[in-house]
Amino acid sequence: MAANQTTYSATKVAGAALPWRDLLVVLAGGLELLALVLLGELTPLLQPLRLLLGLAYVLYVPGYCLTAALFPRSDDLGGIERLGLSLGLSVAIVPLLALLLDRLPWGLRLWPILLGEYGVILLCSAVAVVRRMRAKSGRAYVPELSWRLWPWWRSLPNLERRIYTLVAGTLLIALLCSTWVLLVPAPDSFMTEFYILGEQGRAEDYPRQAMPGQQIAITAGVSNHERAAANYRIEVWASDRWNAAQRVLVAQQGPIELAPGQEQRLPLSWSTPALGDDQSVELLLFRDGVAEPYRRLQLWVDVGTKP
Numbered sequence: 513m514a515a516n517q518t519t520y521s522a523t524k525v526a527g528a529a530l531p532w533r534d535l536l537v538v539l540a541g542g543l544e545l546l547a548l549v550l551l552g553e554l555t556p557l558l559q560p561l562r563l564l565l566g567l568a569y570v571l572y573v574p575g576y577c578l579t580a581a582l583f584p585r586s587d588d589l590g591g592i593e594r595l596g597l598s599l600g601l602s603v604a605i606v607p608l609l610a611l612l613l614d615r616l617p618w619g620l621r622l623w624p625i626l627l628g629e630y631g632v633i634l635l636c637s638a639v640a641v642v643r644r645m646r647a648k649s650g651r652a653y654v655p656e657l658s659w660r661l662w663p664w665w666r667s668l669p670n671l672e673r674r675i676y677t678l679v680a681g682t683l684l685i686a687l688l689c690s691t692w693v694l695l696v697p698a699p700d701s702f703m704t705e706f707y708i709l710g711e712q713g714r715a716e717d718y719p720r721q722a723m724p725g726q727q728i729a730i731t732a733g734v735s736n737h738e739r740a741a742a743n744y745r746i747e748v749w750a751s752d753r754w755n756a757a758q759r760v761l762v763a764q765q766g767p768i769e770l771a772p773g774q775e776q777r778l779p780l781s782w783s784t785p786a787l788g789d790d791q792s793v794e795l796l797l798f799r800d801g802v803a804e805p806y807r808r809l810q811l812w813v814d815v816g817t818k819p
Contacts, residue, residue, distance in 0.1 A: 532644065534655050535580065535637040538573055542630045545569055549626060567687060574629060575601030577636035584643035586653040592672050595679060605632060704742070705735040706797045706807035709777070721814045722784060728813065729781040732795065736770035744768040744806075745798040746778070752786045760785050766798075789814045 548562040575598035583589050589597065609628050610620060618624035644652035665673070709731040710717035719728045734744050745766030751759040762782035770776060784791050790812050797807035 532637070532641040535577065535640060538577060538633065539637060541565065542569060542573070542633055546626060546630065549622070564687070569629065569633075570606055571602050571683070571686065572598055573602070574605045574632055574636070575599060575603070577633050577640060578605065580640035580653065581636045581643060584640060584653060585647050585651045587651065588653065592675055595676075599679070702737055702739055704738060704744070704797070704799065704807065705733070705775075706795075706809065707733045707735075708780075708795060708809055708811075709733065718811055719813060721816070724785075724787060724815060725783050727781045727783055728793075729779065731777050732765070732780050733775065733777045734768055734770065734797065735775040736772055739772055741769070741771050743800055744770065746780065747796045747798065748780060748782050749794045749796065750782065750784045750786070751792045751794070752788060758786060762793075784813060784815045787815050789816070791815050 545562070545565045548558055548565065551558060576594075578601050579589070579594055579597045583594070606629070609632060610625070613624050613628055614620055616624070644654070668676070707715065708718070709715060710719075711729075713731065718730065722728050732746055734746075736742055736744075743766075745768065746764060747761060748763040749759055750762045762784070763780055765778050765780060768776055768778070780795075782793075784793070791814070793811040793813055795809040795811070796805040797809075798804075799806040
């Protein structure tokens with residue numbers, strides 16, 4: 513009994529002397545996450561570890577640091593209350609940080625989000641350390657890092673065991689769903705990409721006006737994301753907006769043979785046969801000789817007597 517009291521007293525003294533040891537672990541883990549992001553492209557084997565650590569620093573750590581700053585004493589909250597509040601505050605902090613970054617010049621990109629979240633964690637940790645040091649000796653909240661799972665679990669009341677089980681199950685489901693979304697490609701990622709580019713080779717500045725007989729030129733791109741080789745054909749049809757029957761084939765390209773992962777850009781030019789505003793130009797992509805179009809794009813062109 514005396515030995516247990518001596519050990520407990522030593523733990524309290526160490527906790528009073530180092531009221532920031534759990535926050536040091538949090539900050540060190542954040543630096544490790546930044547390093548994993550830097551090395552992620554070089555070492556694919558570290559992707560699962562980066563995923564697990566990233567989920568922890570999104571779903572739990574920001575709220576834990578803010579809870580530590582708001583409630584620095586051990587008697588402010590119980591363990592289950594701290595867990596629930598940490599999860600809830602983390603869910604609230606991340607969207608607010610995203611709204612703030614969206615207003616700043618850096619925008620919602622990977623590194624601004626990572627550094628912004630780490631800055632929030634660092635700020636909350638600094639406030640928590642100051643408030644813990646101002647608390648009376650032995651009353652600052654410092655979790656026991658030498659944690660023994662089974663004795664701790666047996667000491668919990670039945671209600672708290674059920675709550676912890678529910679939270680653990682929810683986090684496990686969230687982890688599995690996140691892993692599925694990030695690691696399993698969506699079905700539409702294996703479909704062919706069909707696009708057009710304007711004069712500058714970008715997806716803008718498309719021709720909007722033309723004179724009768726004037727050649728309209730664009731660039732059409734086809735990227736085969738299928739898991740097999742495919743043959744494509746492009747047809748360009750012009751039609752009058754007010755007379756759907758007046759539909760004319762004005763250009764075509766093909767056959768275009770593409771292996772999986774291969775891409776090709778082709779010049780297309782045509783002239784619209786009818787006068788009038790809002791002339792419809794349909795660009796149809798056919799695959800493997802199928803009669804129905806596989807992809808469809810559309811332009812609207814004003815054709816008149818004046819440029």
